[in-house]
Amino acid sequence: MEYFGMSTKICMGMDSLKELESIDAGQVFIICDPFMNHSGKINLITDILKKREIAYKVFDKIVPDPGIELVAQAVGELMDTTDTVIALGGGSAIDAAKVVRKIFEVSKNKKVQFIAIPTTSGTGSELTSFAVVSDEETQTKIPLVDDSLLPDLAILDCEFTMSVPASVTADTGLDVLTHALEALASTKANDFTDAYAIRAIMLVFQYLKRVVDNGNDREARMHMHNASAMAGIAFNQTSLGICHSLAHALGGRFHIPHGRSNAMLLPHVMEYNTYLDLDNKETIKRYAELARALGFGTYNDIMSVKALVRQVTKLIKSVNIPAYLDDMVDIKEYKNAIEDMAKNALADKCTITNPKQPSLKDLEKIYKNLVKQKI
Numbered sequence: 001m002e003y004f005g006m007s008t009k010i011c012m013g014m015d016s017l018k019e020l021e022s023i024d025a026g027q028v029f030i031i032c033d034p035f036m037n038h039s040g041k042i043n044l045i046t047d048i049l050k051k052r053e054i055a056y057k058v059f060d061k062i063v064p065d066p067g068i069e070l071v072a073q074a075v076g077e078l079m080d081t082t083d084t085v086i087a088l089g090g091g092s093a094i095d096a097a098k099v100v101r102k103i104f105e106v107s108k109n110k111k112v113q114f115i116a117i118p119t120t121s122g123t124g125s126e127l128t129s130f131a132v133v134s135d136e137e138t139q140t141k142i143p144l145v146d147d148s149l150l151p152d153l154a155i156l157d158c159e160f161t162m163s164v165p166a167s168v169t170a171d172t173g174l175d176v177l178t179h180a181l182e183a184l185a186s187t188k189a190n191d192f193t194d195a196y197a198i199r200a201i202m203l204v205f206q207y208l209k210r211v212v213d214n215g216n217d218r219e220a221r222m223h224m225h226n227a228s229a230m231a232g233i234a235f236n237q238t239s240l241g242i243c244h245s246l247a248h249a250l251g252g253r254f255h256i257p258h259g260r261s262n263a264m265l266l267p268h269v270m271e272y273n274t275y276l277d278l279d280n281k282e283t284i285k286r287y288a289e290l291a292r293a294l295g296f297g298t299y300n301d302i303m304s305v306k307a308l309v310r311q312v313t314k315l316i317k318s319v320n321i322p323a324y325l326d327d328m329v330d331i332k333e334y335k336n337a338i339e340d341m342a343k344n345a346l347a348d349k350c351t352i353t354n355p356k357q358p359s360l361k362d363l364e365k366i367y368k369n370l371v372k373q374k375i
């Protein structure tokens with residue numbers, strides 16, 4: 001038996017923040033990064049709270065890929081009287097807030113309402129049971145998975161994403177694509193998750209380049225915001241695959257943004273999961289169907305999958321993501337780290353649902369594709 005369901009209520013569209021005007025909030029603790037506070041974006045929320053005379057406190061110290069110490073610091077600043085935690089930010093702020101709220105609930109034996117307001121269109125964290133926290137000591141990322149981490153309410157208002165710079169828009173948008181493609185190939189995929197994953201992929205192909213070229217394109221921003229959440233719904237049920245396992249280890253070691261790590265690895269992982277091993281017929285069939293739905297497939301499955309990988313590579317290039325790491329990391333250091341990163345990727349929770357179980361050598365080989373010179 002399989003299950004499909006969502007306990008998170010979703011508010012979407014241009015006026016979705018209005019939901020805050022009527023919810024029962026009690027005392028509020030807002031978790032965000034410094035940009036959200038200093039840019040004044042947070043006022044869209046605090047103005048509503050002030051008008052309703054709701055007491056609130058702001059923790060604005062979230063940094064990309066937050067670590068255990070930062071989470072502990074935020075927990076320390078929570079008031080005992082907090083009734084609602086609002087996470088305002090990208091995956092980093094939402095994931096940190098998930099863990100903060102969980103620790104607080106367990107330590108105070110108290111139920112706390114959790115509202116996620118994403119400001120990037122990428123992780124879909126507002127609709128997932130996943131939280132990724134960094135361990136600075138071991139330079140690894142720890143993916144936590146538990147249904148109790150799910151927000152009660154997700155507010156999808158693309159107004160918050162209008163200021164995302166083009167490079168972050170590209171990175172995070174390709175994270176959406178990776179989530180949906182990995183959900184579609186996952187060993188836990190089903191007809192319901194396919195529906196969300198395929199629609200998310202279509203939206204990314206239609207709107208990502210448009211929004212990277214013109215960040216003021218509100219319509220494209222809105223569709224990318226929905227695509228991010230829809231991919232989140234899909235992978236929350238299916239989990240992910242080795243692209244994320246490899247990206248977690250790469251990002252943890254070399255601090256490359258999460259979406260960018262995925263984007264650089266994605267074509268290589270798609271090849272590995274499909275036509276490099278013709279025994280993996282199920283993924284070939286699924287990706288061929290997707291290629292046909294997107295309009296670049298043929299009657300031949302292998303040709304269709306090759307066309308899909310070509311189009312994915314073209315999209316990645318068109319939003320200025322480099323194919324190689326040579327200008328981003330010290331190559332000697334990278335080569336020396338490959339074995340350790342591959343070990344971490346093999347042990348990552350996301351590897352379990354990859355359509356093909358890799359060996360350590362397979363994963364090392366994929367990492368080697370990211371440098372220009374043969375190693």
Ligand SMILES: NC(=O)c1ccc[n+]([C@@H]2O[C@H](COP(=O)([O-])OP(=O)(O)OC[C@H]3O[C@@H](n4cnc5c(N)ncnc54)[C@H](O)[C@@H]3O)[C@@H](O)[C@H]2O)c1
Binds near residue numbers: 129172
């Ligand atoms: N929980 C999940 O399901 C899940 C899934 C994938 C990734 N993740 C994790 O999420 C994190 C990445 O999240 P992300 O890609 O959203 O990036 P992020 O939250 O780290 O933000 C990236 C950068 O963009 C800035 N930013 C965010 N919103 C902005 C806005 N509206 N305007 C201008 N700048 C803005 C931030 O300040 C930051 O510098 C990683 O730690 C990753 O491991 C979680």
Ligand SMILES: [Zn+2]
Binds near residue numbers: 258
């Ligand atoms: Zn991701």
